Amino acid sequence: MAKRPRALSMRLGIAVTALSLAAAGCAGSSSAAGGDDKTITIGVIPGWTDETGTAALLENVLEAKGYTVKITKLSDAAPMYTALGNGDIDLISSAWPERTHKAYMDKYGAKIEDIGTYYNDAGLFLAVPTYSDTKSLADLSSHASEFGGKITGIEPGAGLTKTTQDAVMPAYGLDGKFKLVTSSTTAMLTELKKATTAKKPIVVTLWKPYWANQAFPVRPLEDPKGAFGQPEGLHTLARDGFSEDFPQVAEMIKNFKLDDAQYGSLEDTVVNEFGEGKEPEAVKAWLTKNPTYAPALEKYLTK
Secondary structure, three states: OOOOOOOHHHHHOOOOOOOOHHHHOHHHOOOOOOOOOOEEEEEEOOOOHHHHHHHHHHHHHHHHOOOEEEEEEOOOHHHHHHHHHHOOOOEEEEEOOOOOOHHHHHHHHHHEEEEEEEEEEEEEEEEEEOOOOOOEHHHHHHHOOOOOOEEEOOOOOOHHHHHHHHHHHHHOOOEOOEEEEOOOHHHHHHHHHHHHHHOOOOOEEEEEOOOHHHHOOEEEOEOOOOOOOOOEEEEEEEEOOHHHHOHHHHHHHHOOOOOHHHHHHHHHHHHHHHOOOOHHHHHHHHHHHOOOHHHHHHOOOOO
16 A cells, blocks of 8 residues: 555545435345345445445446445444344455454354455554654553553444454453443544654554554554454445346456555555545446456456
8 A cells, every 4th residue: 555645634524424225225235125136235335445436346247247236334333234244235245254244143144154355464453643652562561651541543343443452452451451442443443644744652553454544553462461462354245035036247256355555555445535425436447457367357247
C-alpha cells in the first residue's frame, strides 16, 4: 500500500449511522426472498474497508456477467451475522470466522456456508504512535496515566472489541487501569487523526490488513503472551443453500484470492484515492490497473 495519507477529511468526515436491517431493506432482497435468481445481496459495515472494498470488487465482477448485486449496510457484526444466518443477505464478502468472529459462528454457523478464504495473514493488535516510548503490551499498565487510562476502540460488537476486553486486558493486567471506549471505526480514526496530528499519546484497537497502518504513524504493541492469537484467514461467507442456488458464483468465490500487494493496492485505491462511498468507482479504476484480475474470476460465470 502506498504510504501516503490523502484527503483524510474526505473519508473520516462522514459519520457512520447505525442502520437497522429494516431500514436497509435487506429482507426484501430478491435472492433471499426466493425471487430473481440473478440477484445477490452482500452485507457490509460502513468503515470496515475489507468488507466494502471486497464487496465492490465482487459486485463489479458479478454485474459484468449479468447478475444484479445489492449492497446492504448494517451497523455491526451482530446484525450482520444475524442477517446471514436468517437468510436475509446472501454474502459477507470478508469475514473473520476462525477466531475474531468465532462467537457468531458458534451461534449461526449451522446456517452459514464458508465458501472460501481469500486472504491468509490477518491479525489484531493494539497500536500506539511511532513516537511513543511504549513498545509492548507488557509495559502498557505502567503507562496508564500517560494514555489517560483509555483505549480507543471501534464498534462494541466487533470481534476485536471482545478479544481486547476478554483476553488481552486481563492477560496484561489492564483491567482497572484502562477503559476500552467503543463507538465506531470512523470515530476511532477521527481520534487517531487528532492525536497523531498533535503528537499526543493514544492507544487504539487496530488490525491488518488495513489502510490506516500506512496512513498514520502507528505501530503494533508487541504481544509476548500471544493474547491476540496467531494470524487468521479472511473468508467469504454465504447463507445456507447459497452454493446450491448459485453454483457458478460459489465456484468463483472459492477462487477469489488477494495477496498482500493486491490487497494493499486495492485498499489504497478505495480509501486514499477515492474515499468512502465511492467504492464502485475505485474498484473500476483498480481493475483497469490490474487487467487480468477480473477475467480470471469471470471465467467461472456464464451470462
